[in-house]
Amino acid sequence: MARARSWAEMKEWMAGLVARSGADVAEWNRRIDAAGITDEPALRAFLDEQGVTGYAQMLLVFERFGYPDFFTRTGEELIDAQYADRTHLRPVYDAVELLALGLAGTHVQARKGYVSFVGPRRTFAAVQPSTRARVDLGLRLDDPPGGRLATAPSVGNAAIRVRVPLGSVEDVDDEVADLVRRAYAENL
Template identity: 55%
Template sequence: MSTLGPQAKSWQEMREWQIGLLRRSTGRSLEDWNAQVRDEGPGDEAGLRAWLAERGVTGYSQMLLVHERFGYPDFFTKSSDELVDAQYADRRHLRPVFDAVIAVLPEVGETEIQVRKTYVSLVTPRRTFAVVAPSTRTRVDLGLRWDDAPESPRISRAGSRLGGQVTVKIGLEGPGDLDDEVLGWMRTAHAANS
């Protein structure tokens, strides 16, 4: 059983969700799209992405069709726990920081955990509100999608390392850094993205 709890989605579950999203957004099945991509689509990834965008297929639906055409990354076959273990393999002393973030999620609001190869997305029923990543050997970054973040020496611009979903980050060096102030910021970001 996953130590991340029932709110963590496996890549297989994410794929099923993406298949449903593709059908809802285009009215066509994965099989239909795969046949059209095979028959008409460009033979390289960049070309396929542009071709799909011209047809209104973007985001997760586009990613699904690109993976269907060119193959899924190795990490798609790993469990959520295996992916998180790999993220912290060379910095085990930071794993308690990640575990502390996951432990407070019930206090933050309804959250789905989506584990990626190098980070973990925290998602409201509407969209990603936070990202957790071991950014250095001494720090885990908690990125938040928060346009109106206050001025604080603890908050800095997110940068590209945490992906395009988040706007600011808070560096956490130990579980104690996840204090009431940070918990309040997480709640605010969650509410703003729900």
């Protein structure tokens, strides 16, 4: 299986700082120093005024005030930690990862509490060990809940609207494979 990318490895990709602002992290750090900013709210306000938002802003805040512990771990360390107290669910995650990585241009982005599957354009699915007995596969689909699809109020990011609860590898069946492929296709 492909190695999951860590936050640190995704730093430049997720920020897109140079493309959006014309300046790299070192230049932004110089600008922040020159502005005399010493606290996070002031830094966020300053960056908002400069049009630096989202991941780029988060990156510069981390640069100034320190990176959280999860940011310095590898992708595999983050995934291992998610399943440390529920090892019986790791094969469920692995089965979903195998499906997702079979789709062209997909990569794995590990986070502290879940894993995102990102296609060529954007995130199309997320997997989260939600309970000790269940993994939730969140999908970026506009489908209403029904059948195996349940609402996904807290799986991955806000774009993930529905989820499929998975309790075993057997639950990762043809229907789940079709849903993953459809979410990928709808988010190209």
